[in-house]
Amino acid sequence: MQLTIDPDIEDMTTSLMRFIEREVIPIEEANKALLADDRSLFDATGRYVPEVLALRRKVRMRSAELGFYTLFGAADLGGSEMGARASTHIQETLYRRYGPARTLIQTVVLPSPFTNGLTPVLRALPPRTLARYREGIASGDKTLCFALSEPDAGSDVMAMKTRAVREGDAWVITGTKQWITNAPYADYAMVFAVTDAQQAAKRKGGITGFLVDMRTPGVAAPSVVRVMGHLGGETGTFTLDKVRVADDHRLGAVDQGLAVAIGGVSAGRLGLAAMSLGLAQWALDLALGYAKVRKTFGVPIAQHQAIQFMLADSAMDIYAAKAMLQKCSLRIDHQQDVVAEISMVKAFCTEMVGRVMDRCIQIHGGMGLTNELRLEEGMRLARQTRIPDGTGEIQRRTIALQMLAGKLDL
Ligand SMILES: Cc1cc2nc3c(=O)[nH]c(=O)nc-3n(C[C@H](O)[C@H](O)[C@H](O)COP(=O)(O)OP(=O)(O)OC[C@H]3O[C@@H](n4cnc5c(N)ncnc54)[C@H](O)[C@@H]3O)c2cc1C
CATH class of the missing domain: 2.40.110.10 (Butyryl-CoA Dehydrogenase, subunit A, domain 2)
Structure with a gap:
């Protein structure tokens, strides 16, 4: 089993990023005032205002037209079935490049792993019923x-x-x-x-x-x-x-619906892990850049050992998370049993991003707390990842039960 990224996955990632840069970022720029602030994004009930929903729909449908929106759908649902390695690599890249979720990017150009789009859960529908709904979902028209x-x-x-x-x-x-x-x-x-x-x-x-x-x-x-x-x-x-x-x-x-549901949730766990990894790298990229230019006591703060330790601890965290995620994704693509591994990866990556985000805010001093750098938004998103698709405690419960049943071979 190779841990390198296949060239076709790299090519697909590059094409997706090019689409975002060429078509989505200009829409974001043109609607900056609307998208930049929760006060204009949402109405009094907390729902996206109609203009934002229309923009999200436009991006989603364009992404579907170009074949990105269905990249991870199973082949029998009409998707490209690119597999776990590809999906985690692309999620990681999206969050590393764009940081905390952007209203027109992360969950719009690609649907959430199992809660939207050509989710594996749909395979459980009778074929005639699926045929009625498939096209609307695959085209991004329906969510x-x-x-x-x-x-x-x-x-x-x-x-x-x-x-x-x-x-x-x-x-x-x-x-x-x-x-x-x-x-x-x-x-x-x-x-x-x-x-x-x-x-x-x-x-x-x-x-x-x-x-x-x-x-x-x-x-x-x-x-x-x-x-x-x-x-x-x-x-x-x-x-x-x-x-x-x-x-x-x-x-x-x-x-027998729980098995259908859990199949979906496993994809979600992996997706949250990949998102956490990308988000951590986004924060560390910022902190590394800042540490080189911000001076105190006459030298860049990167020369202070305390700052170096925070950078190094974050690098270790990210390296470990990445190795876990890559190995687990590879095993999924080889149809191996990964119940305990997915739980380990989900718990580790979502807890890791909290530690990294906290250090990166600390390295930025007061700047880390400003809304401008979006690190505080990153911190809030990082904290959220520990709850959905099974909390850290539930992941540990799964790991222990699998281990006790002799199903975890470390
Ligand atoms: C932003 C967000 C999006 C979500 N999206 C969806 C969605 O699309 N669809 C969906 O169906 N759900 C969704 N959820 C729900 C999510 O899956 C649940 O919130 C999560 O599973 C935890 O359940 P709970 O909130 O009821 O907490 P509880 O189950 O009440 O847990 C409370 C605390 O007790 C701990 N605990 C519980 N049982 C044990 C145990 N046996 N041993 C040790 N500790 C334990 C938990 O870890 C937690 O710390 C979402 C949640 C959030 C926050």
Whole structure:
């Protein structure tokens, strides 16, 4: 197994960056006043204002037209299936170059790994149903959200209260989903609900997934959940009140939905790890540059050993994270079992970026706290990565359980 990046992955990364520089950055520049500040990005309810949604749609659809938006979709969904190495390399590069998420770049030119776009979860749909929705999703015209979590069920997903009851050839779903990325804007939701309470209580299945059109009577997305100091955002709550969904919109076998969901979440864990790695490198690039030019006591601060140690500690962190991520991605591309490894990589990379970001702010002194350099925004984003797709504690639980079951060969 080679740890070098294949030339076709490098070429694809270069093409994507060229597209962003040529077509997306000019749109950003032309709309600087609108995009630069949360006060113009969001309305009073915390949703993106219509002009921002229109720009995001324009970029998304152009990215799809050029074939970037579907790069990581499975081949049987009509995607390019470039694999884990490619997806982690591209995510890392995007965050290293552009820093904390930019409104028209990271989750727009490429969809989030499993919550939107040609997500692997869609493979669980019956082929005829998939055929109805595929083109709209692949073209970026329609967007998705992935609804597993609830107010009382996050780490403990089996505690979910949303119920789906069979009525003839349909299911009737009732419940509340919370923390759902893209829920305020999505056209469709992948909803997971209890279909057999006894099995779910015994933690032996009993959960089924469904593709739900967000315009179906009974669906409402009443609120945006604002996180980490933002005035609005992409995460929201939505409710389902006796929502009828045809049985041919079921995601996989009845009562076996958790396996479908977890398959998606694993892709998300890897994506957050790659994002953390890129973000850490973005911050260290800034800190290294600043340490060479900022002078105190007559010399650049890079000559003070305390600063050198912070740079070196960050380099060690990044090197270790990168090695872990590359090895794990390679093993995924070789269809190897990586349950524990994905958890190790997710926990390590998302915790690593917090340490690196903190040191890089420290190296910048007062400048590190200004909004201008966006390090404080990077710090907020870094902190967020430790919660979604399984907290650090849940990753450690998985690692330990795999180890105790003899499934982790270090
Ligand atoms: C920005 C953001 C986006 C999100 N996007 C989505 C999405 O698109 N779709 C979706 O379905 N969900 C989404 N989530 C939800 C996310 O997956 C959950 O927040 C996460 O799994 C944690 O669940 P919780 O918030 O209920 O915390 P809890 O499960 O209540 O955990 C609280 C604390 O207890 C700890 N804990 C829990 N159980 C154990 C244990 N057994 N051992 C040790 N410690 C434990 C946790 O680690 C944590 O520190 C998102 C969350 C955020 C913040």
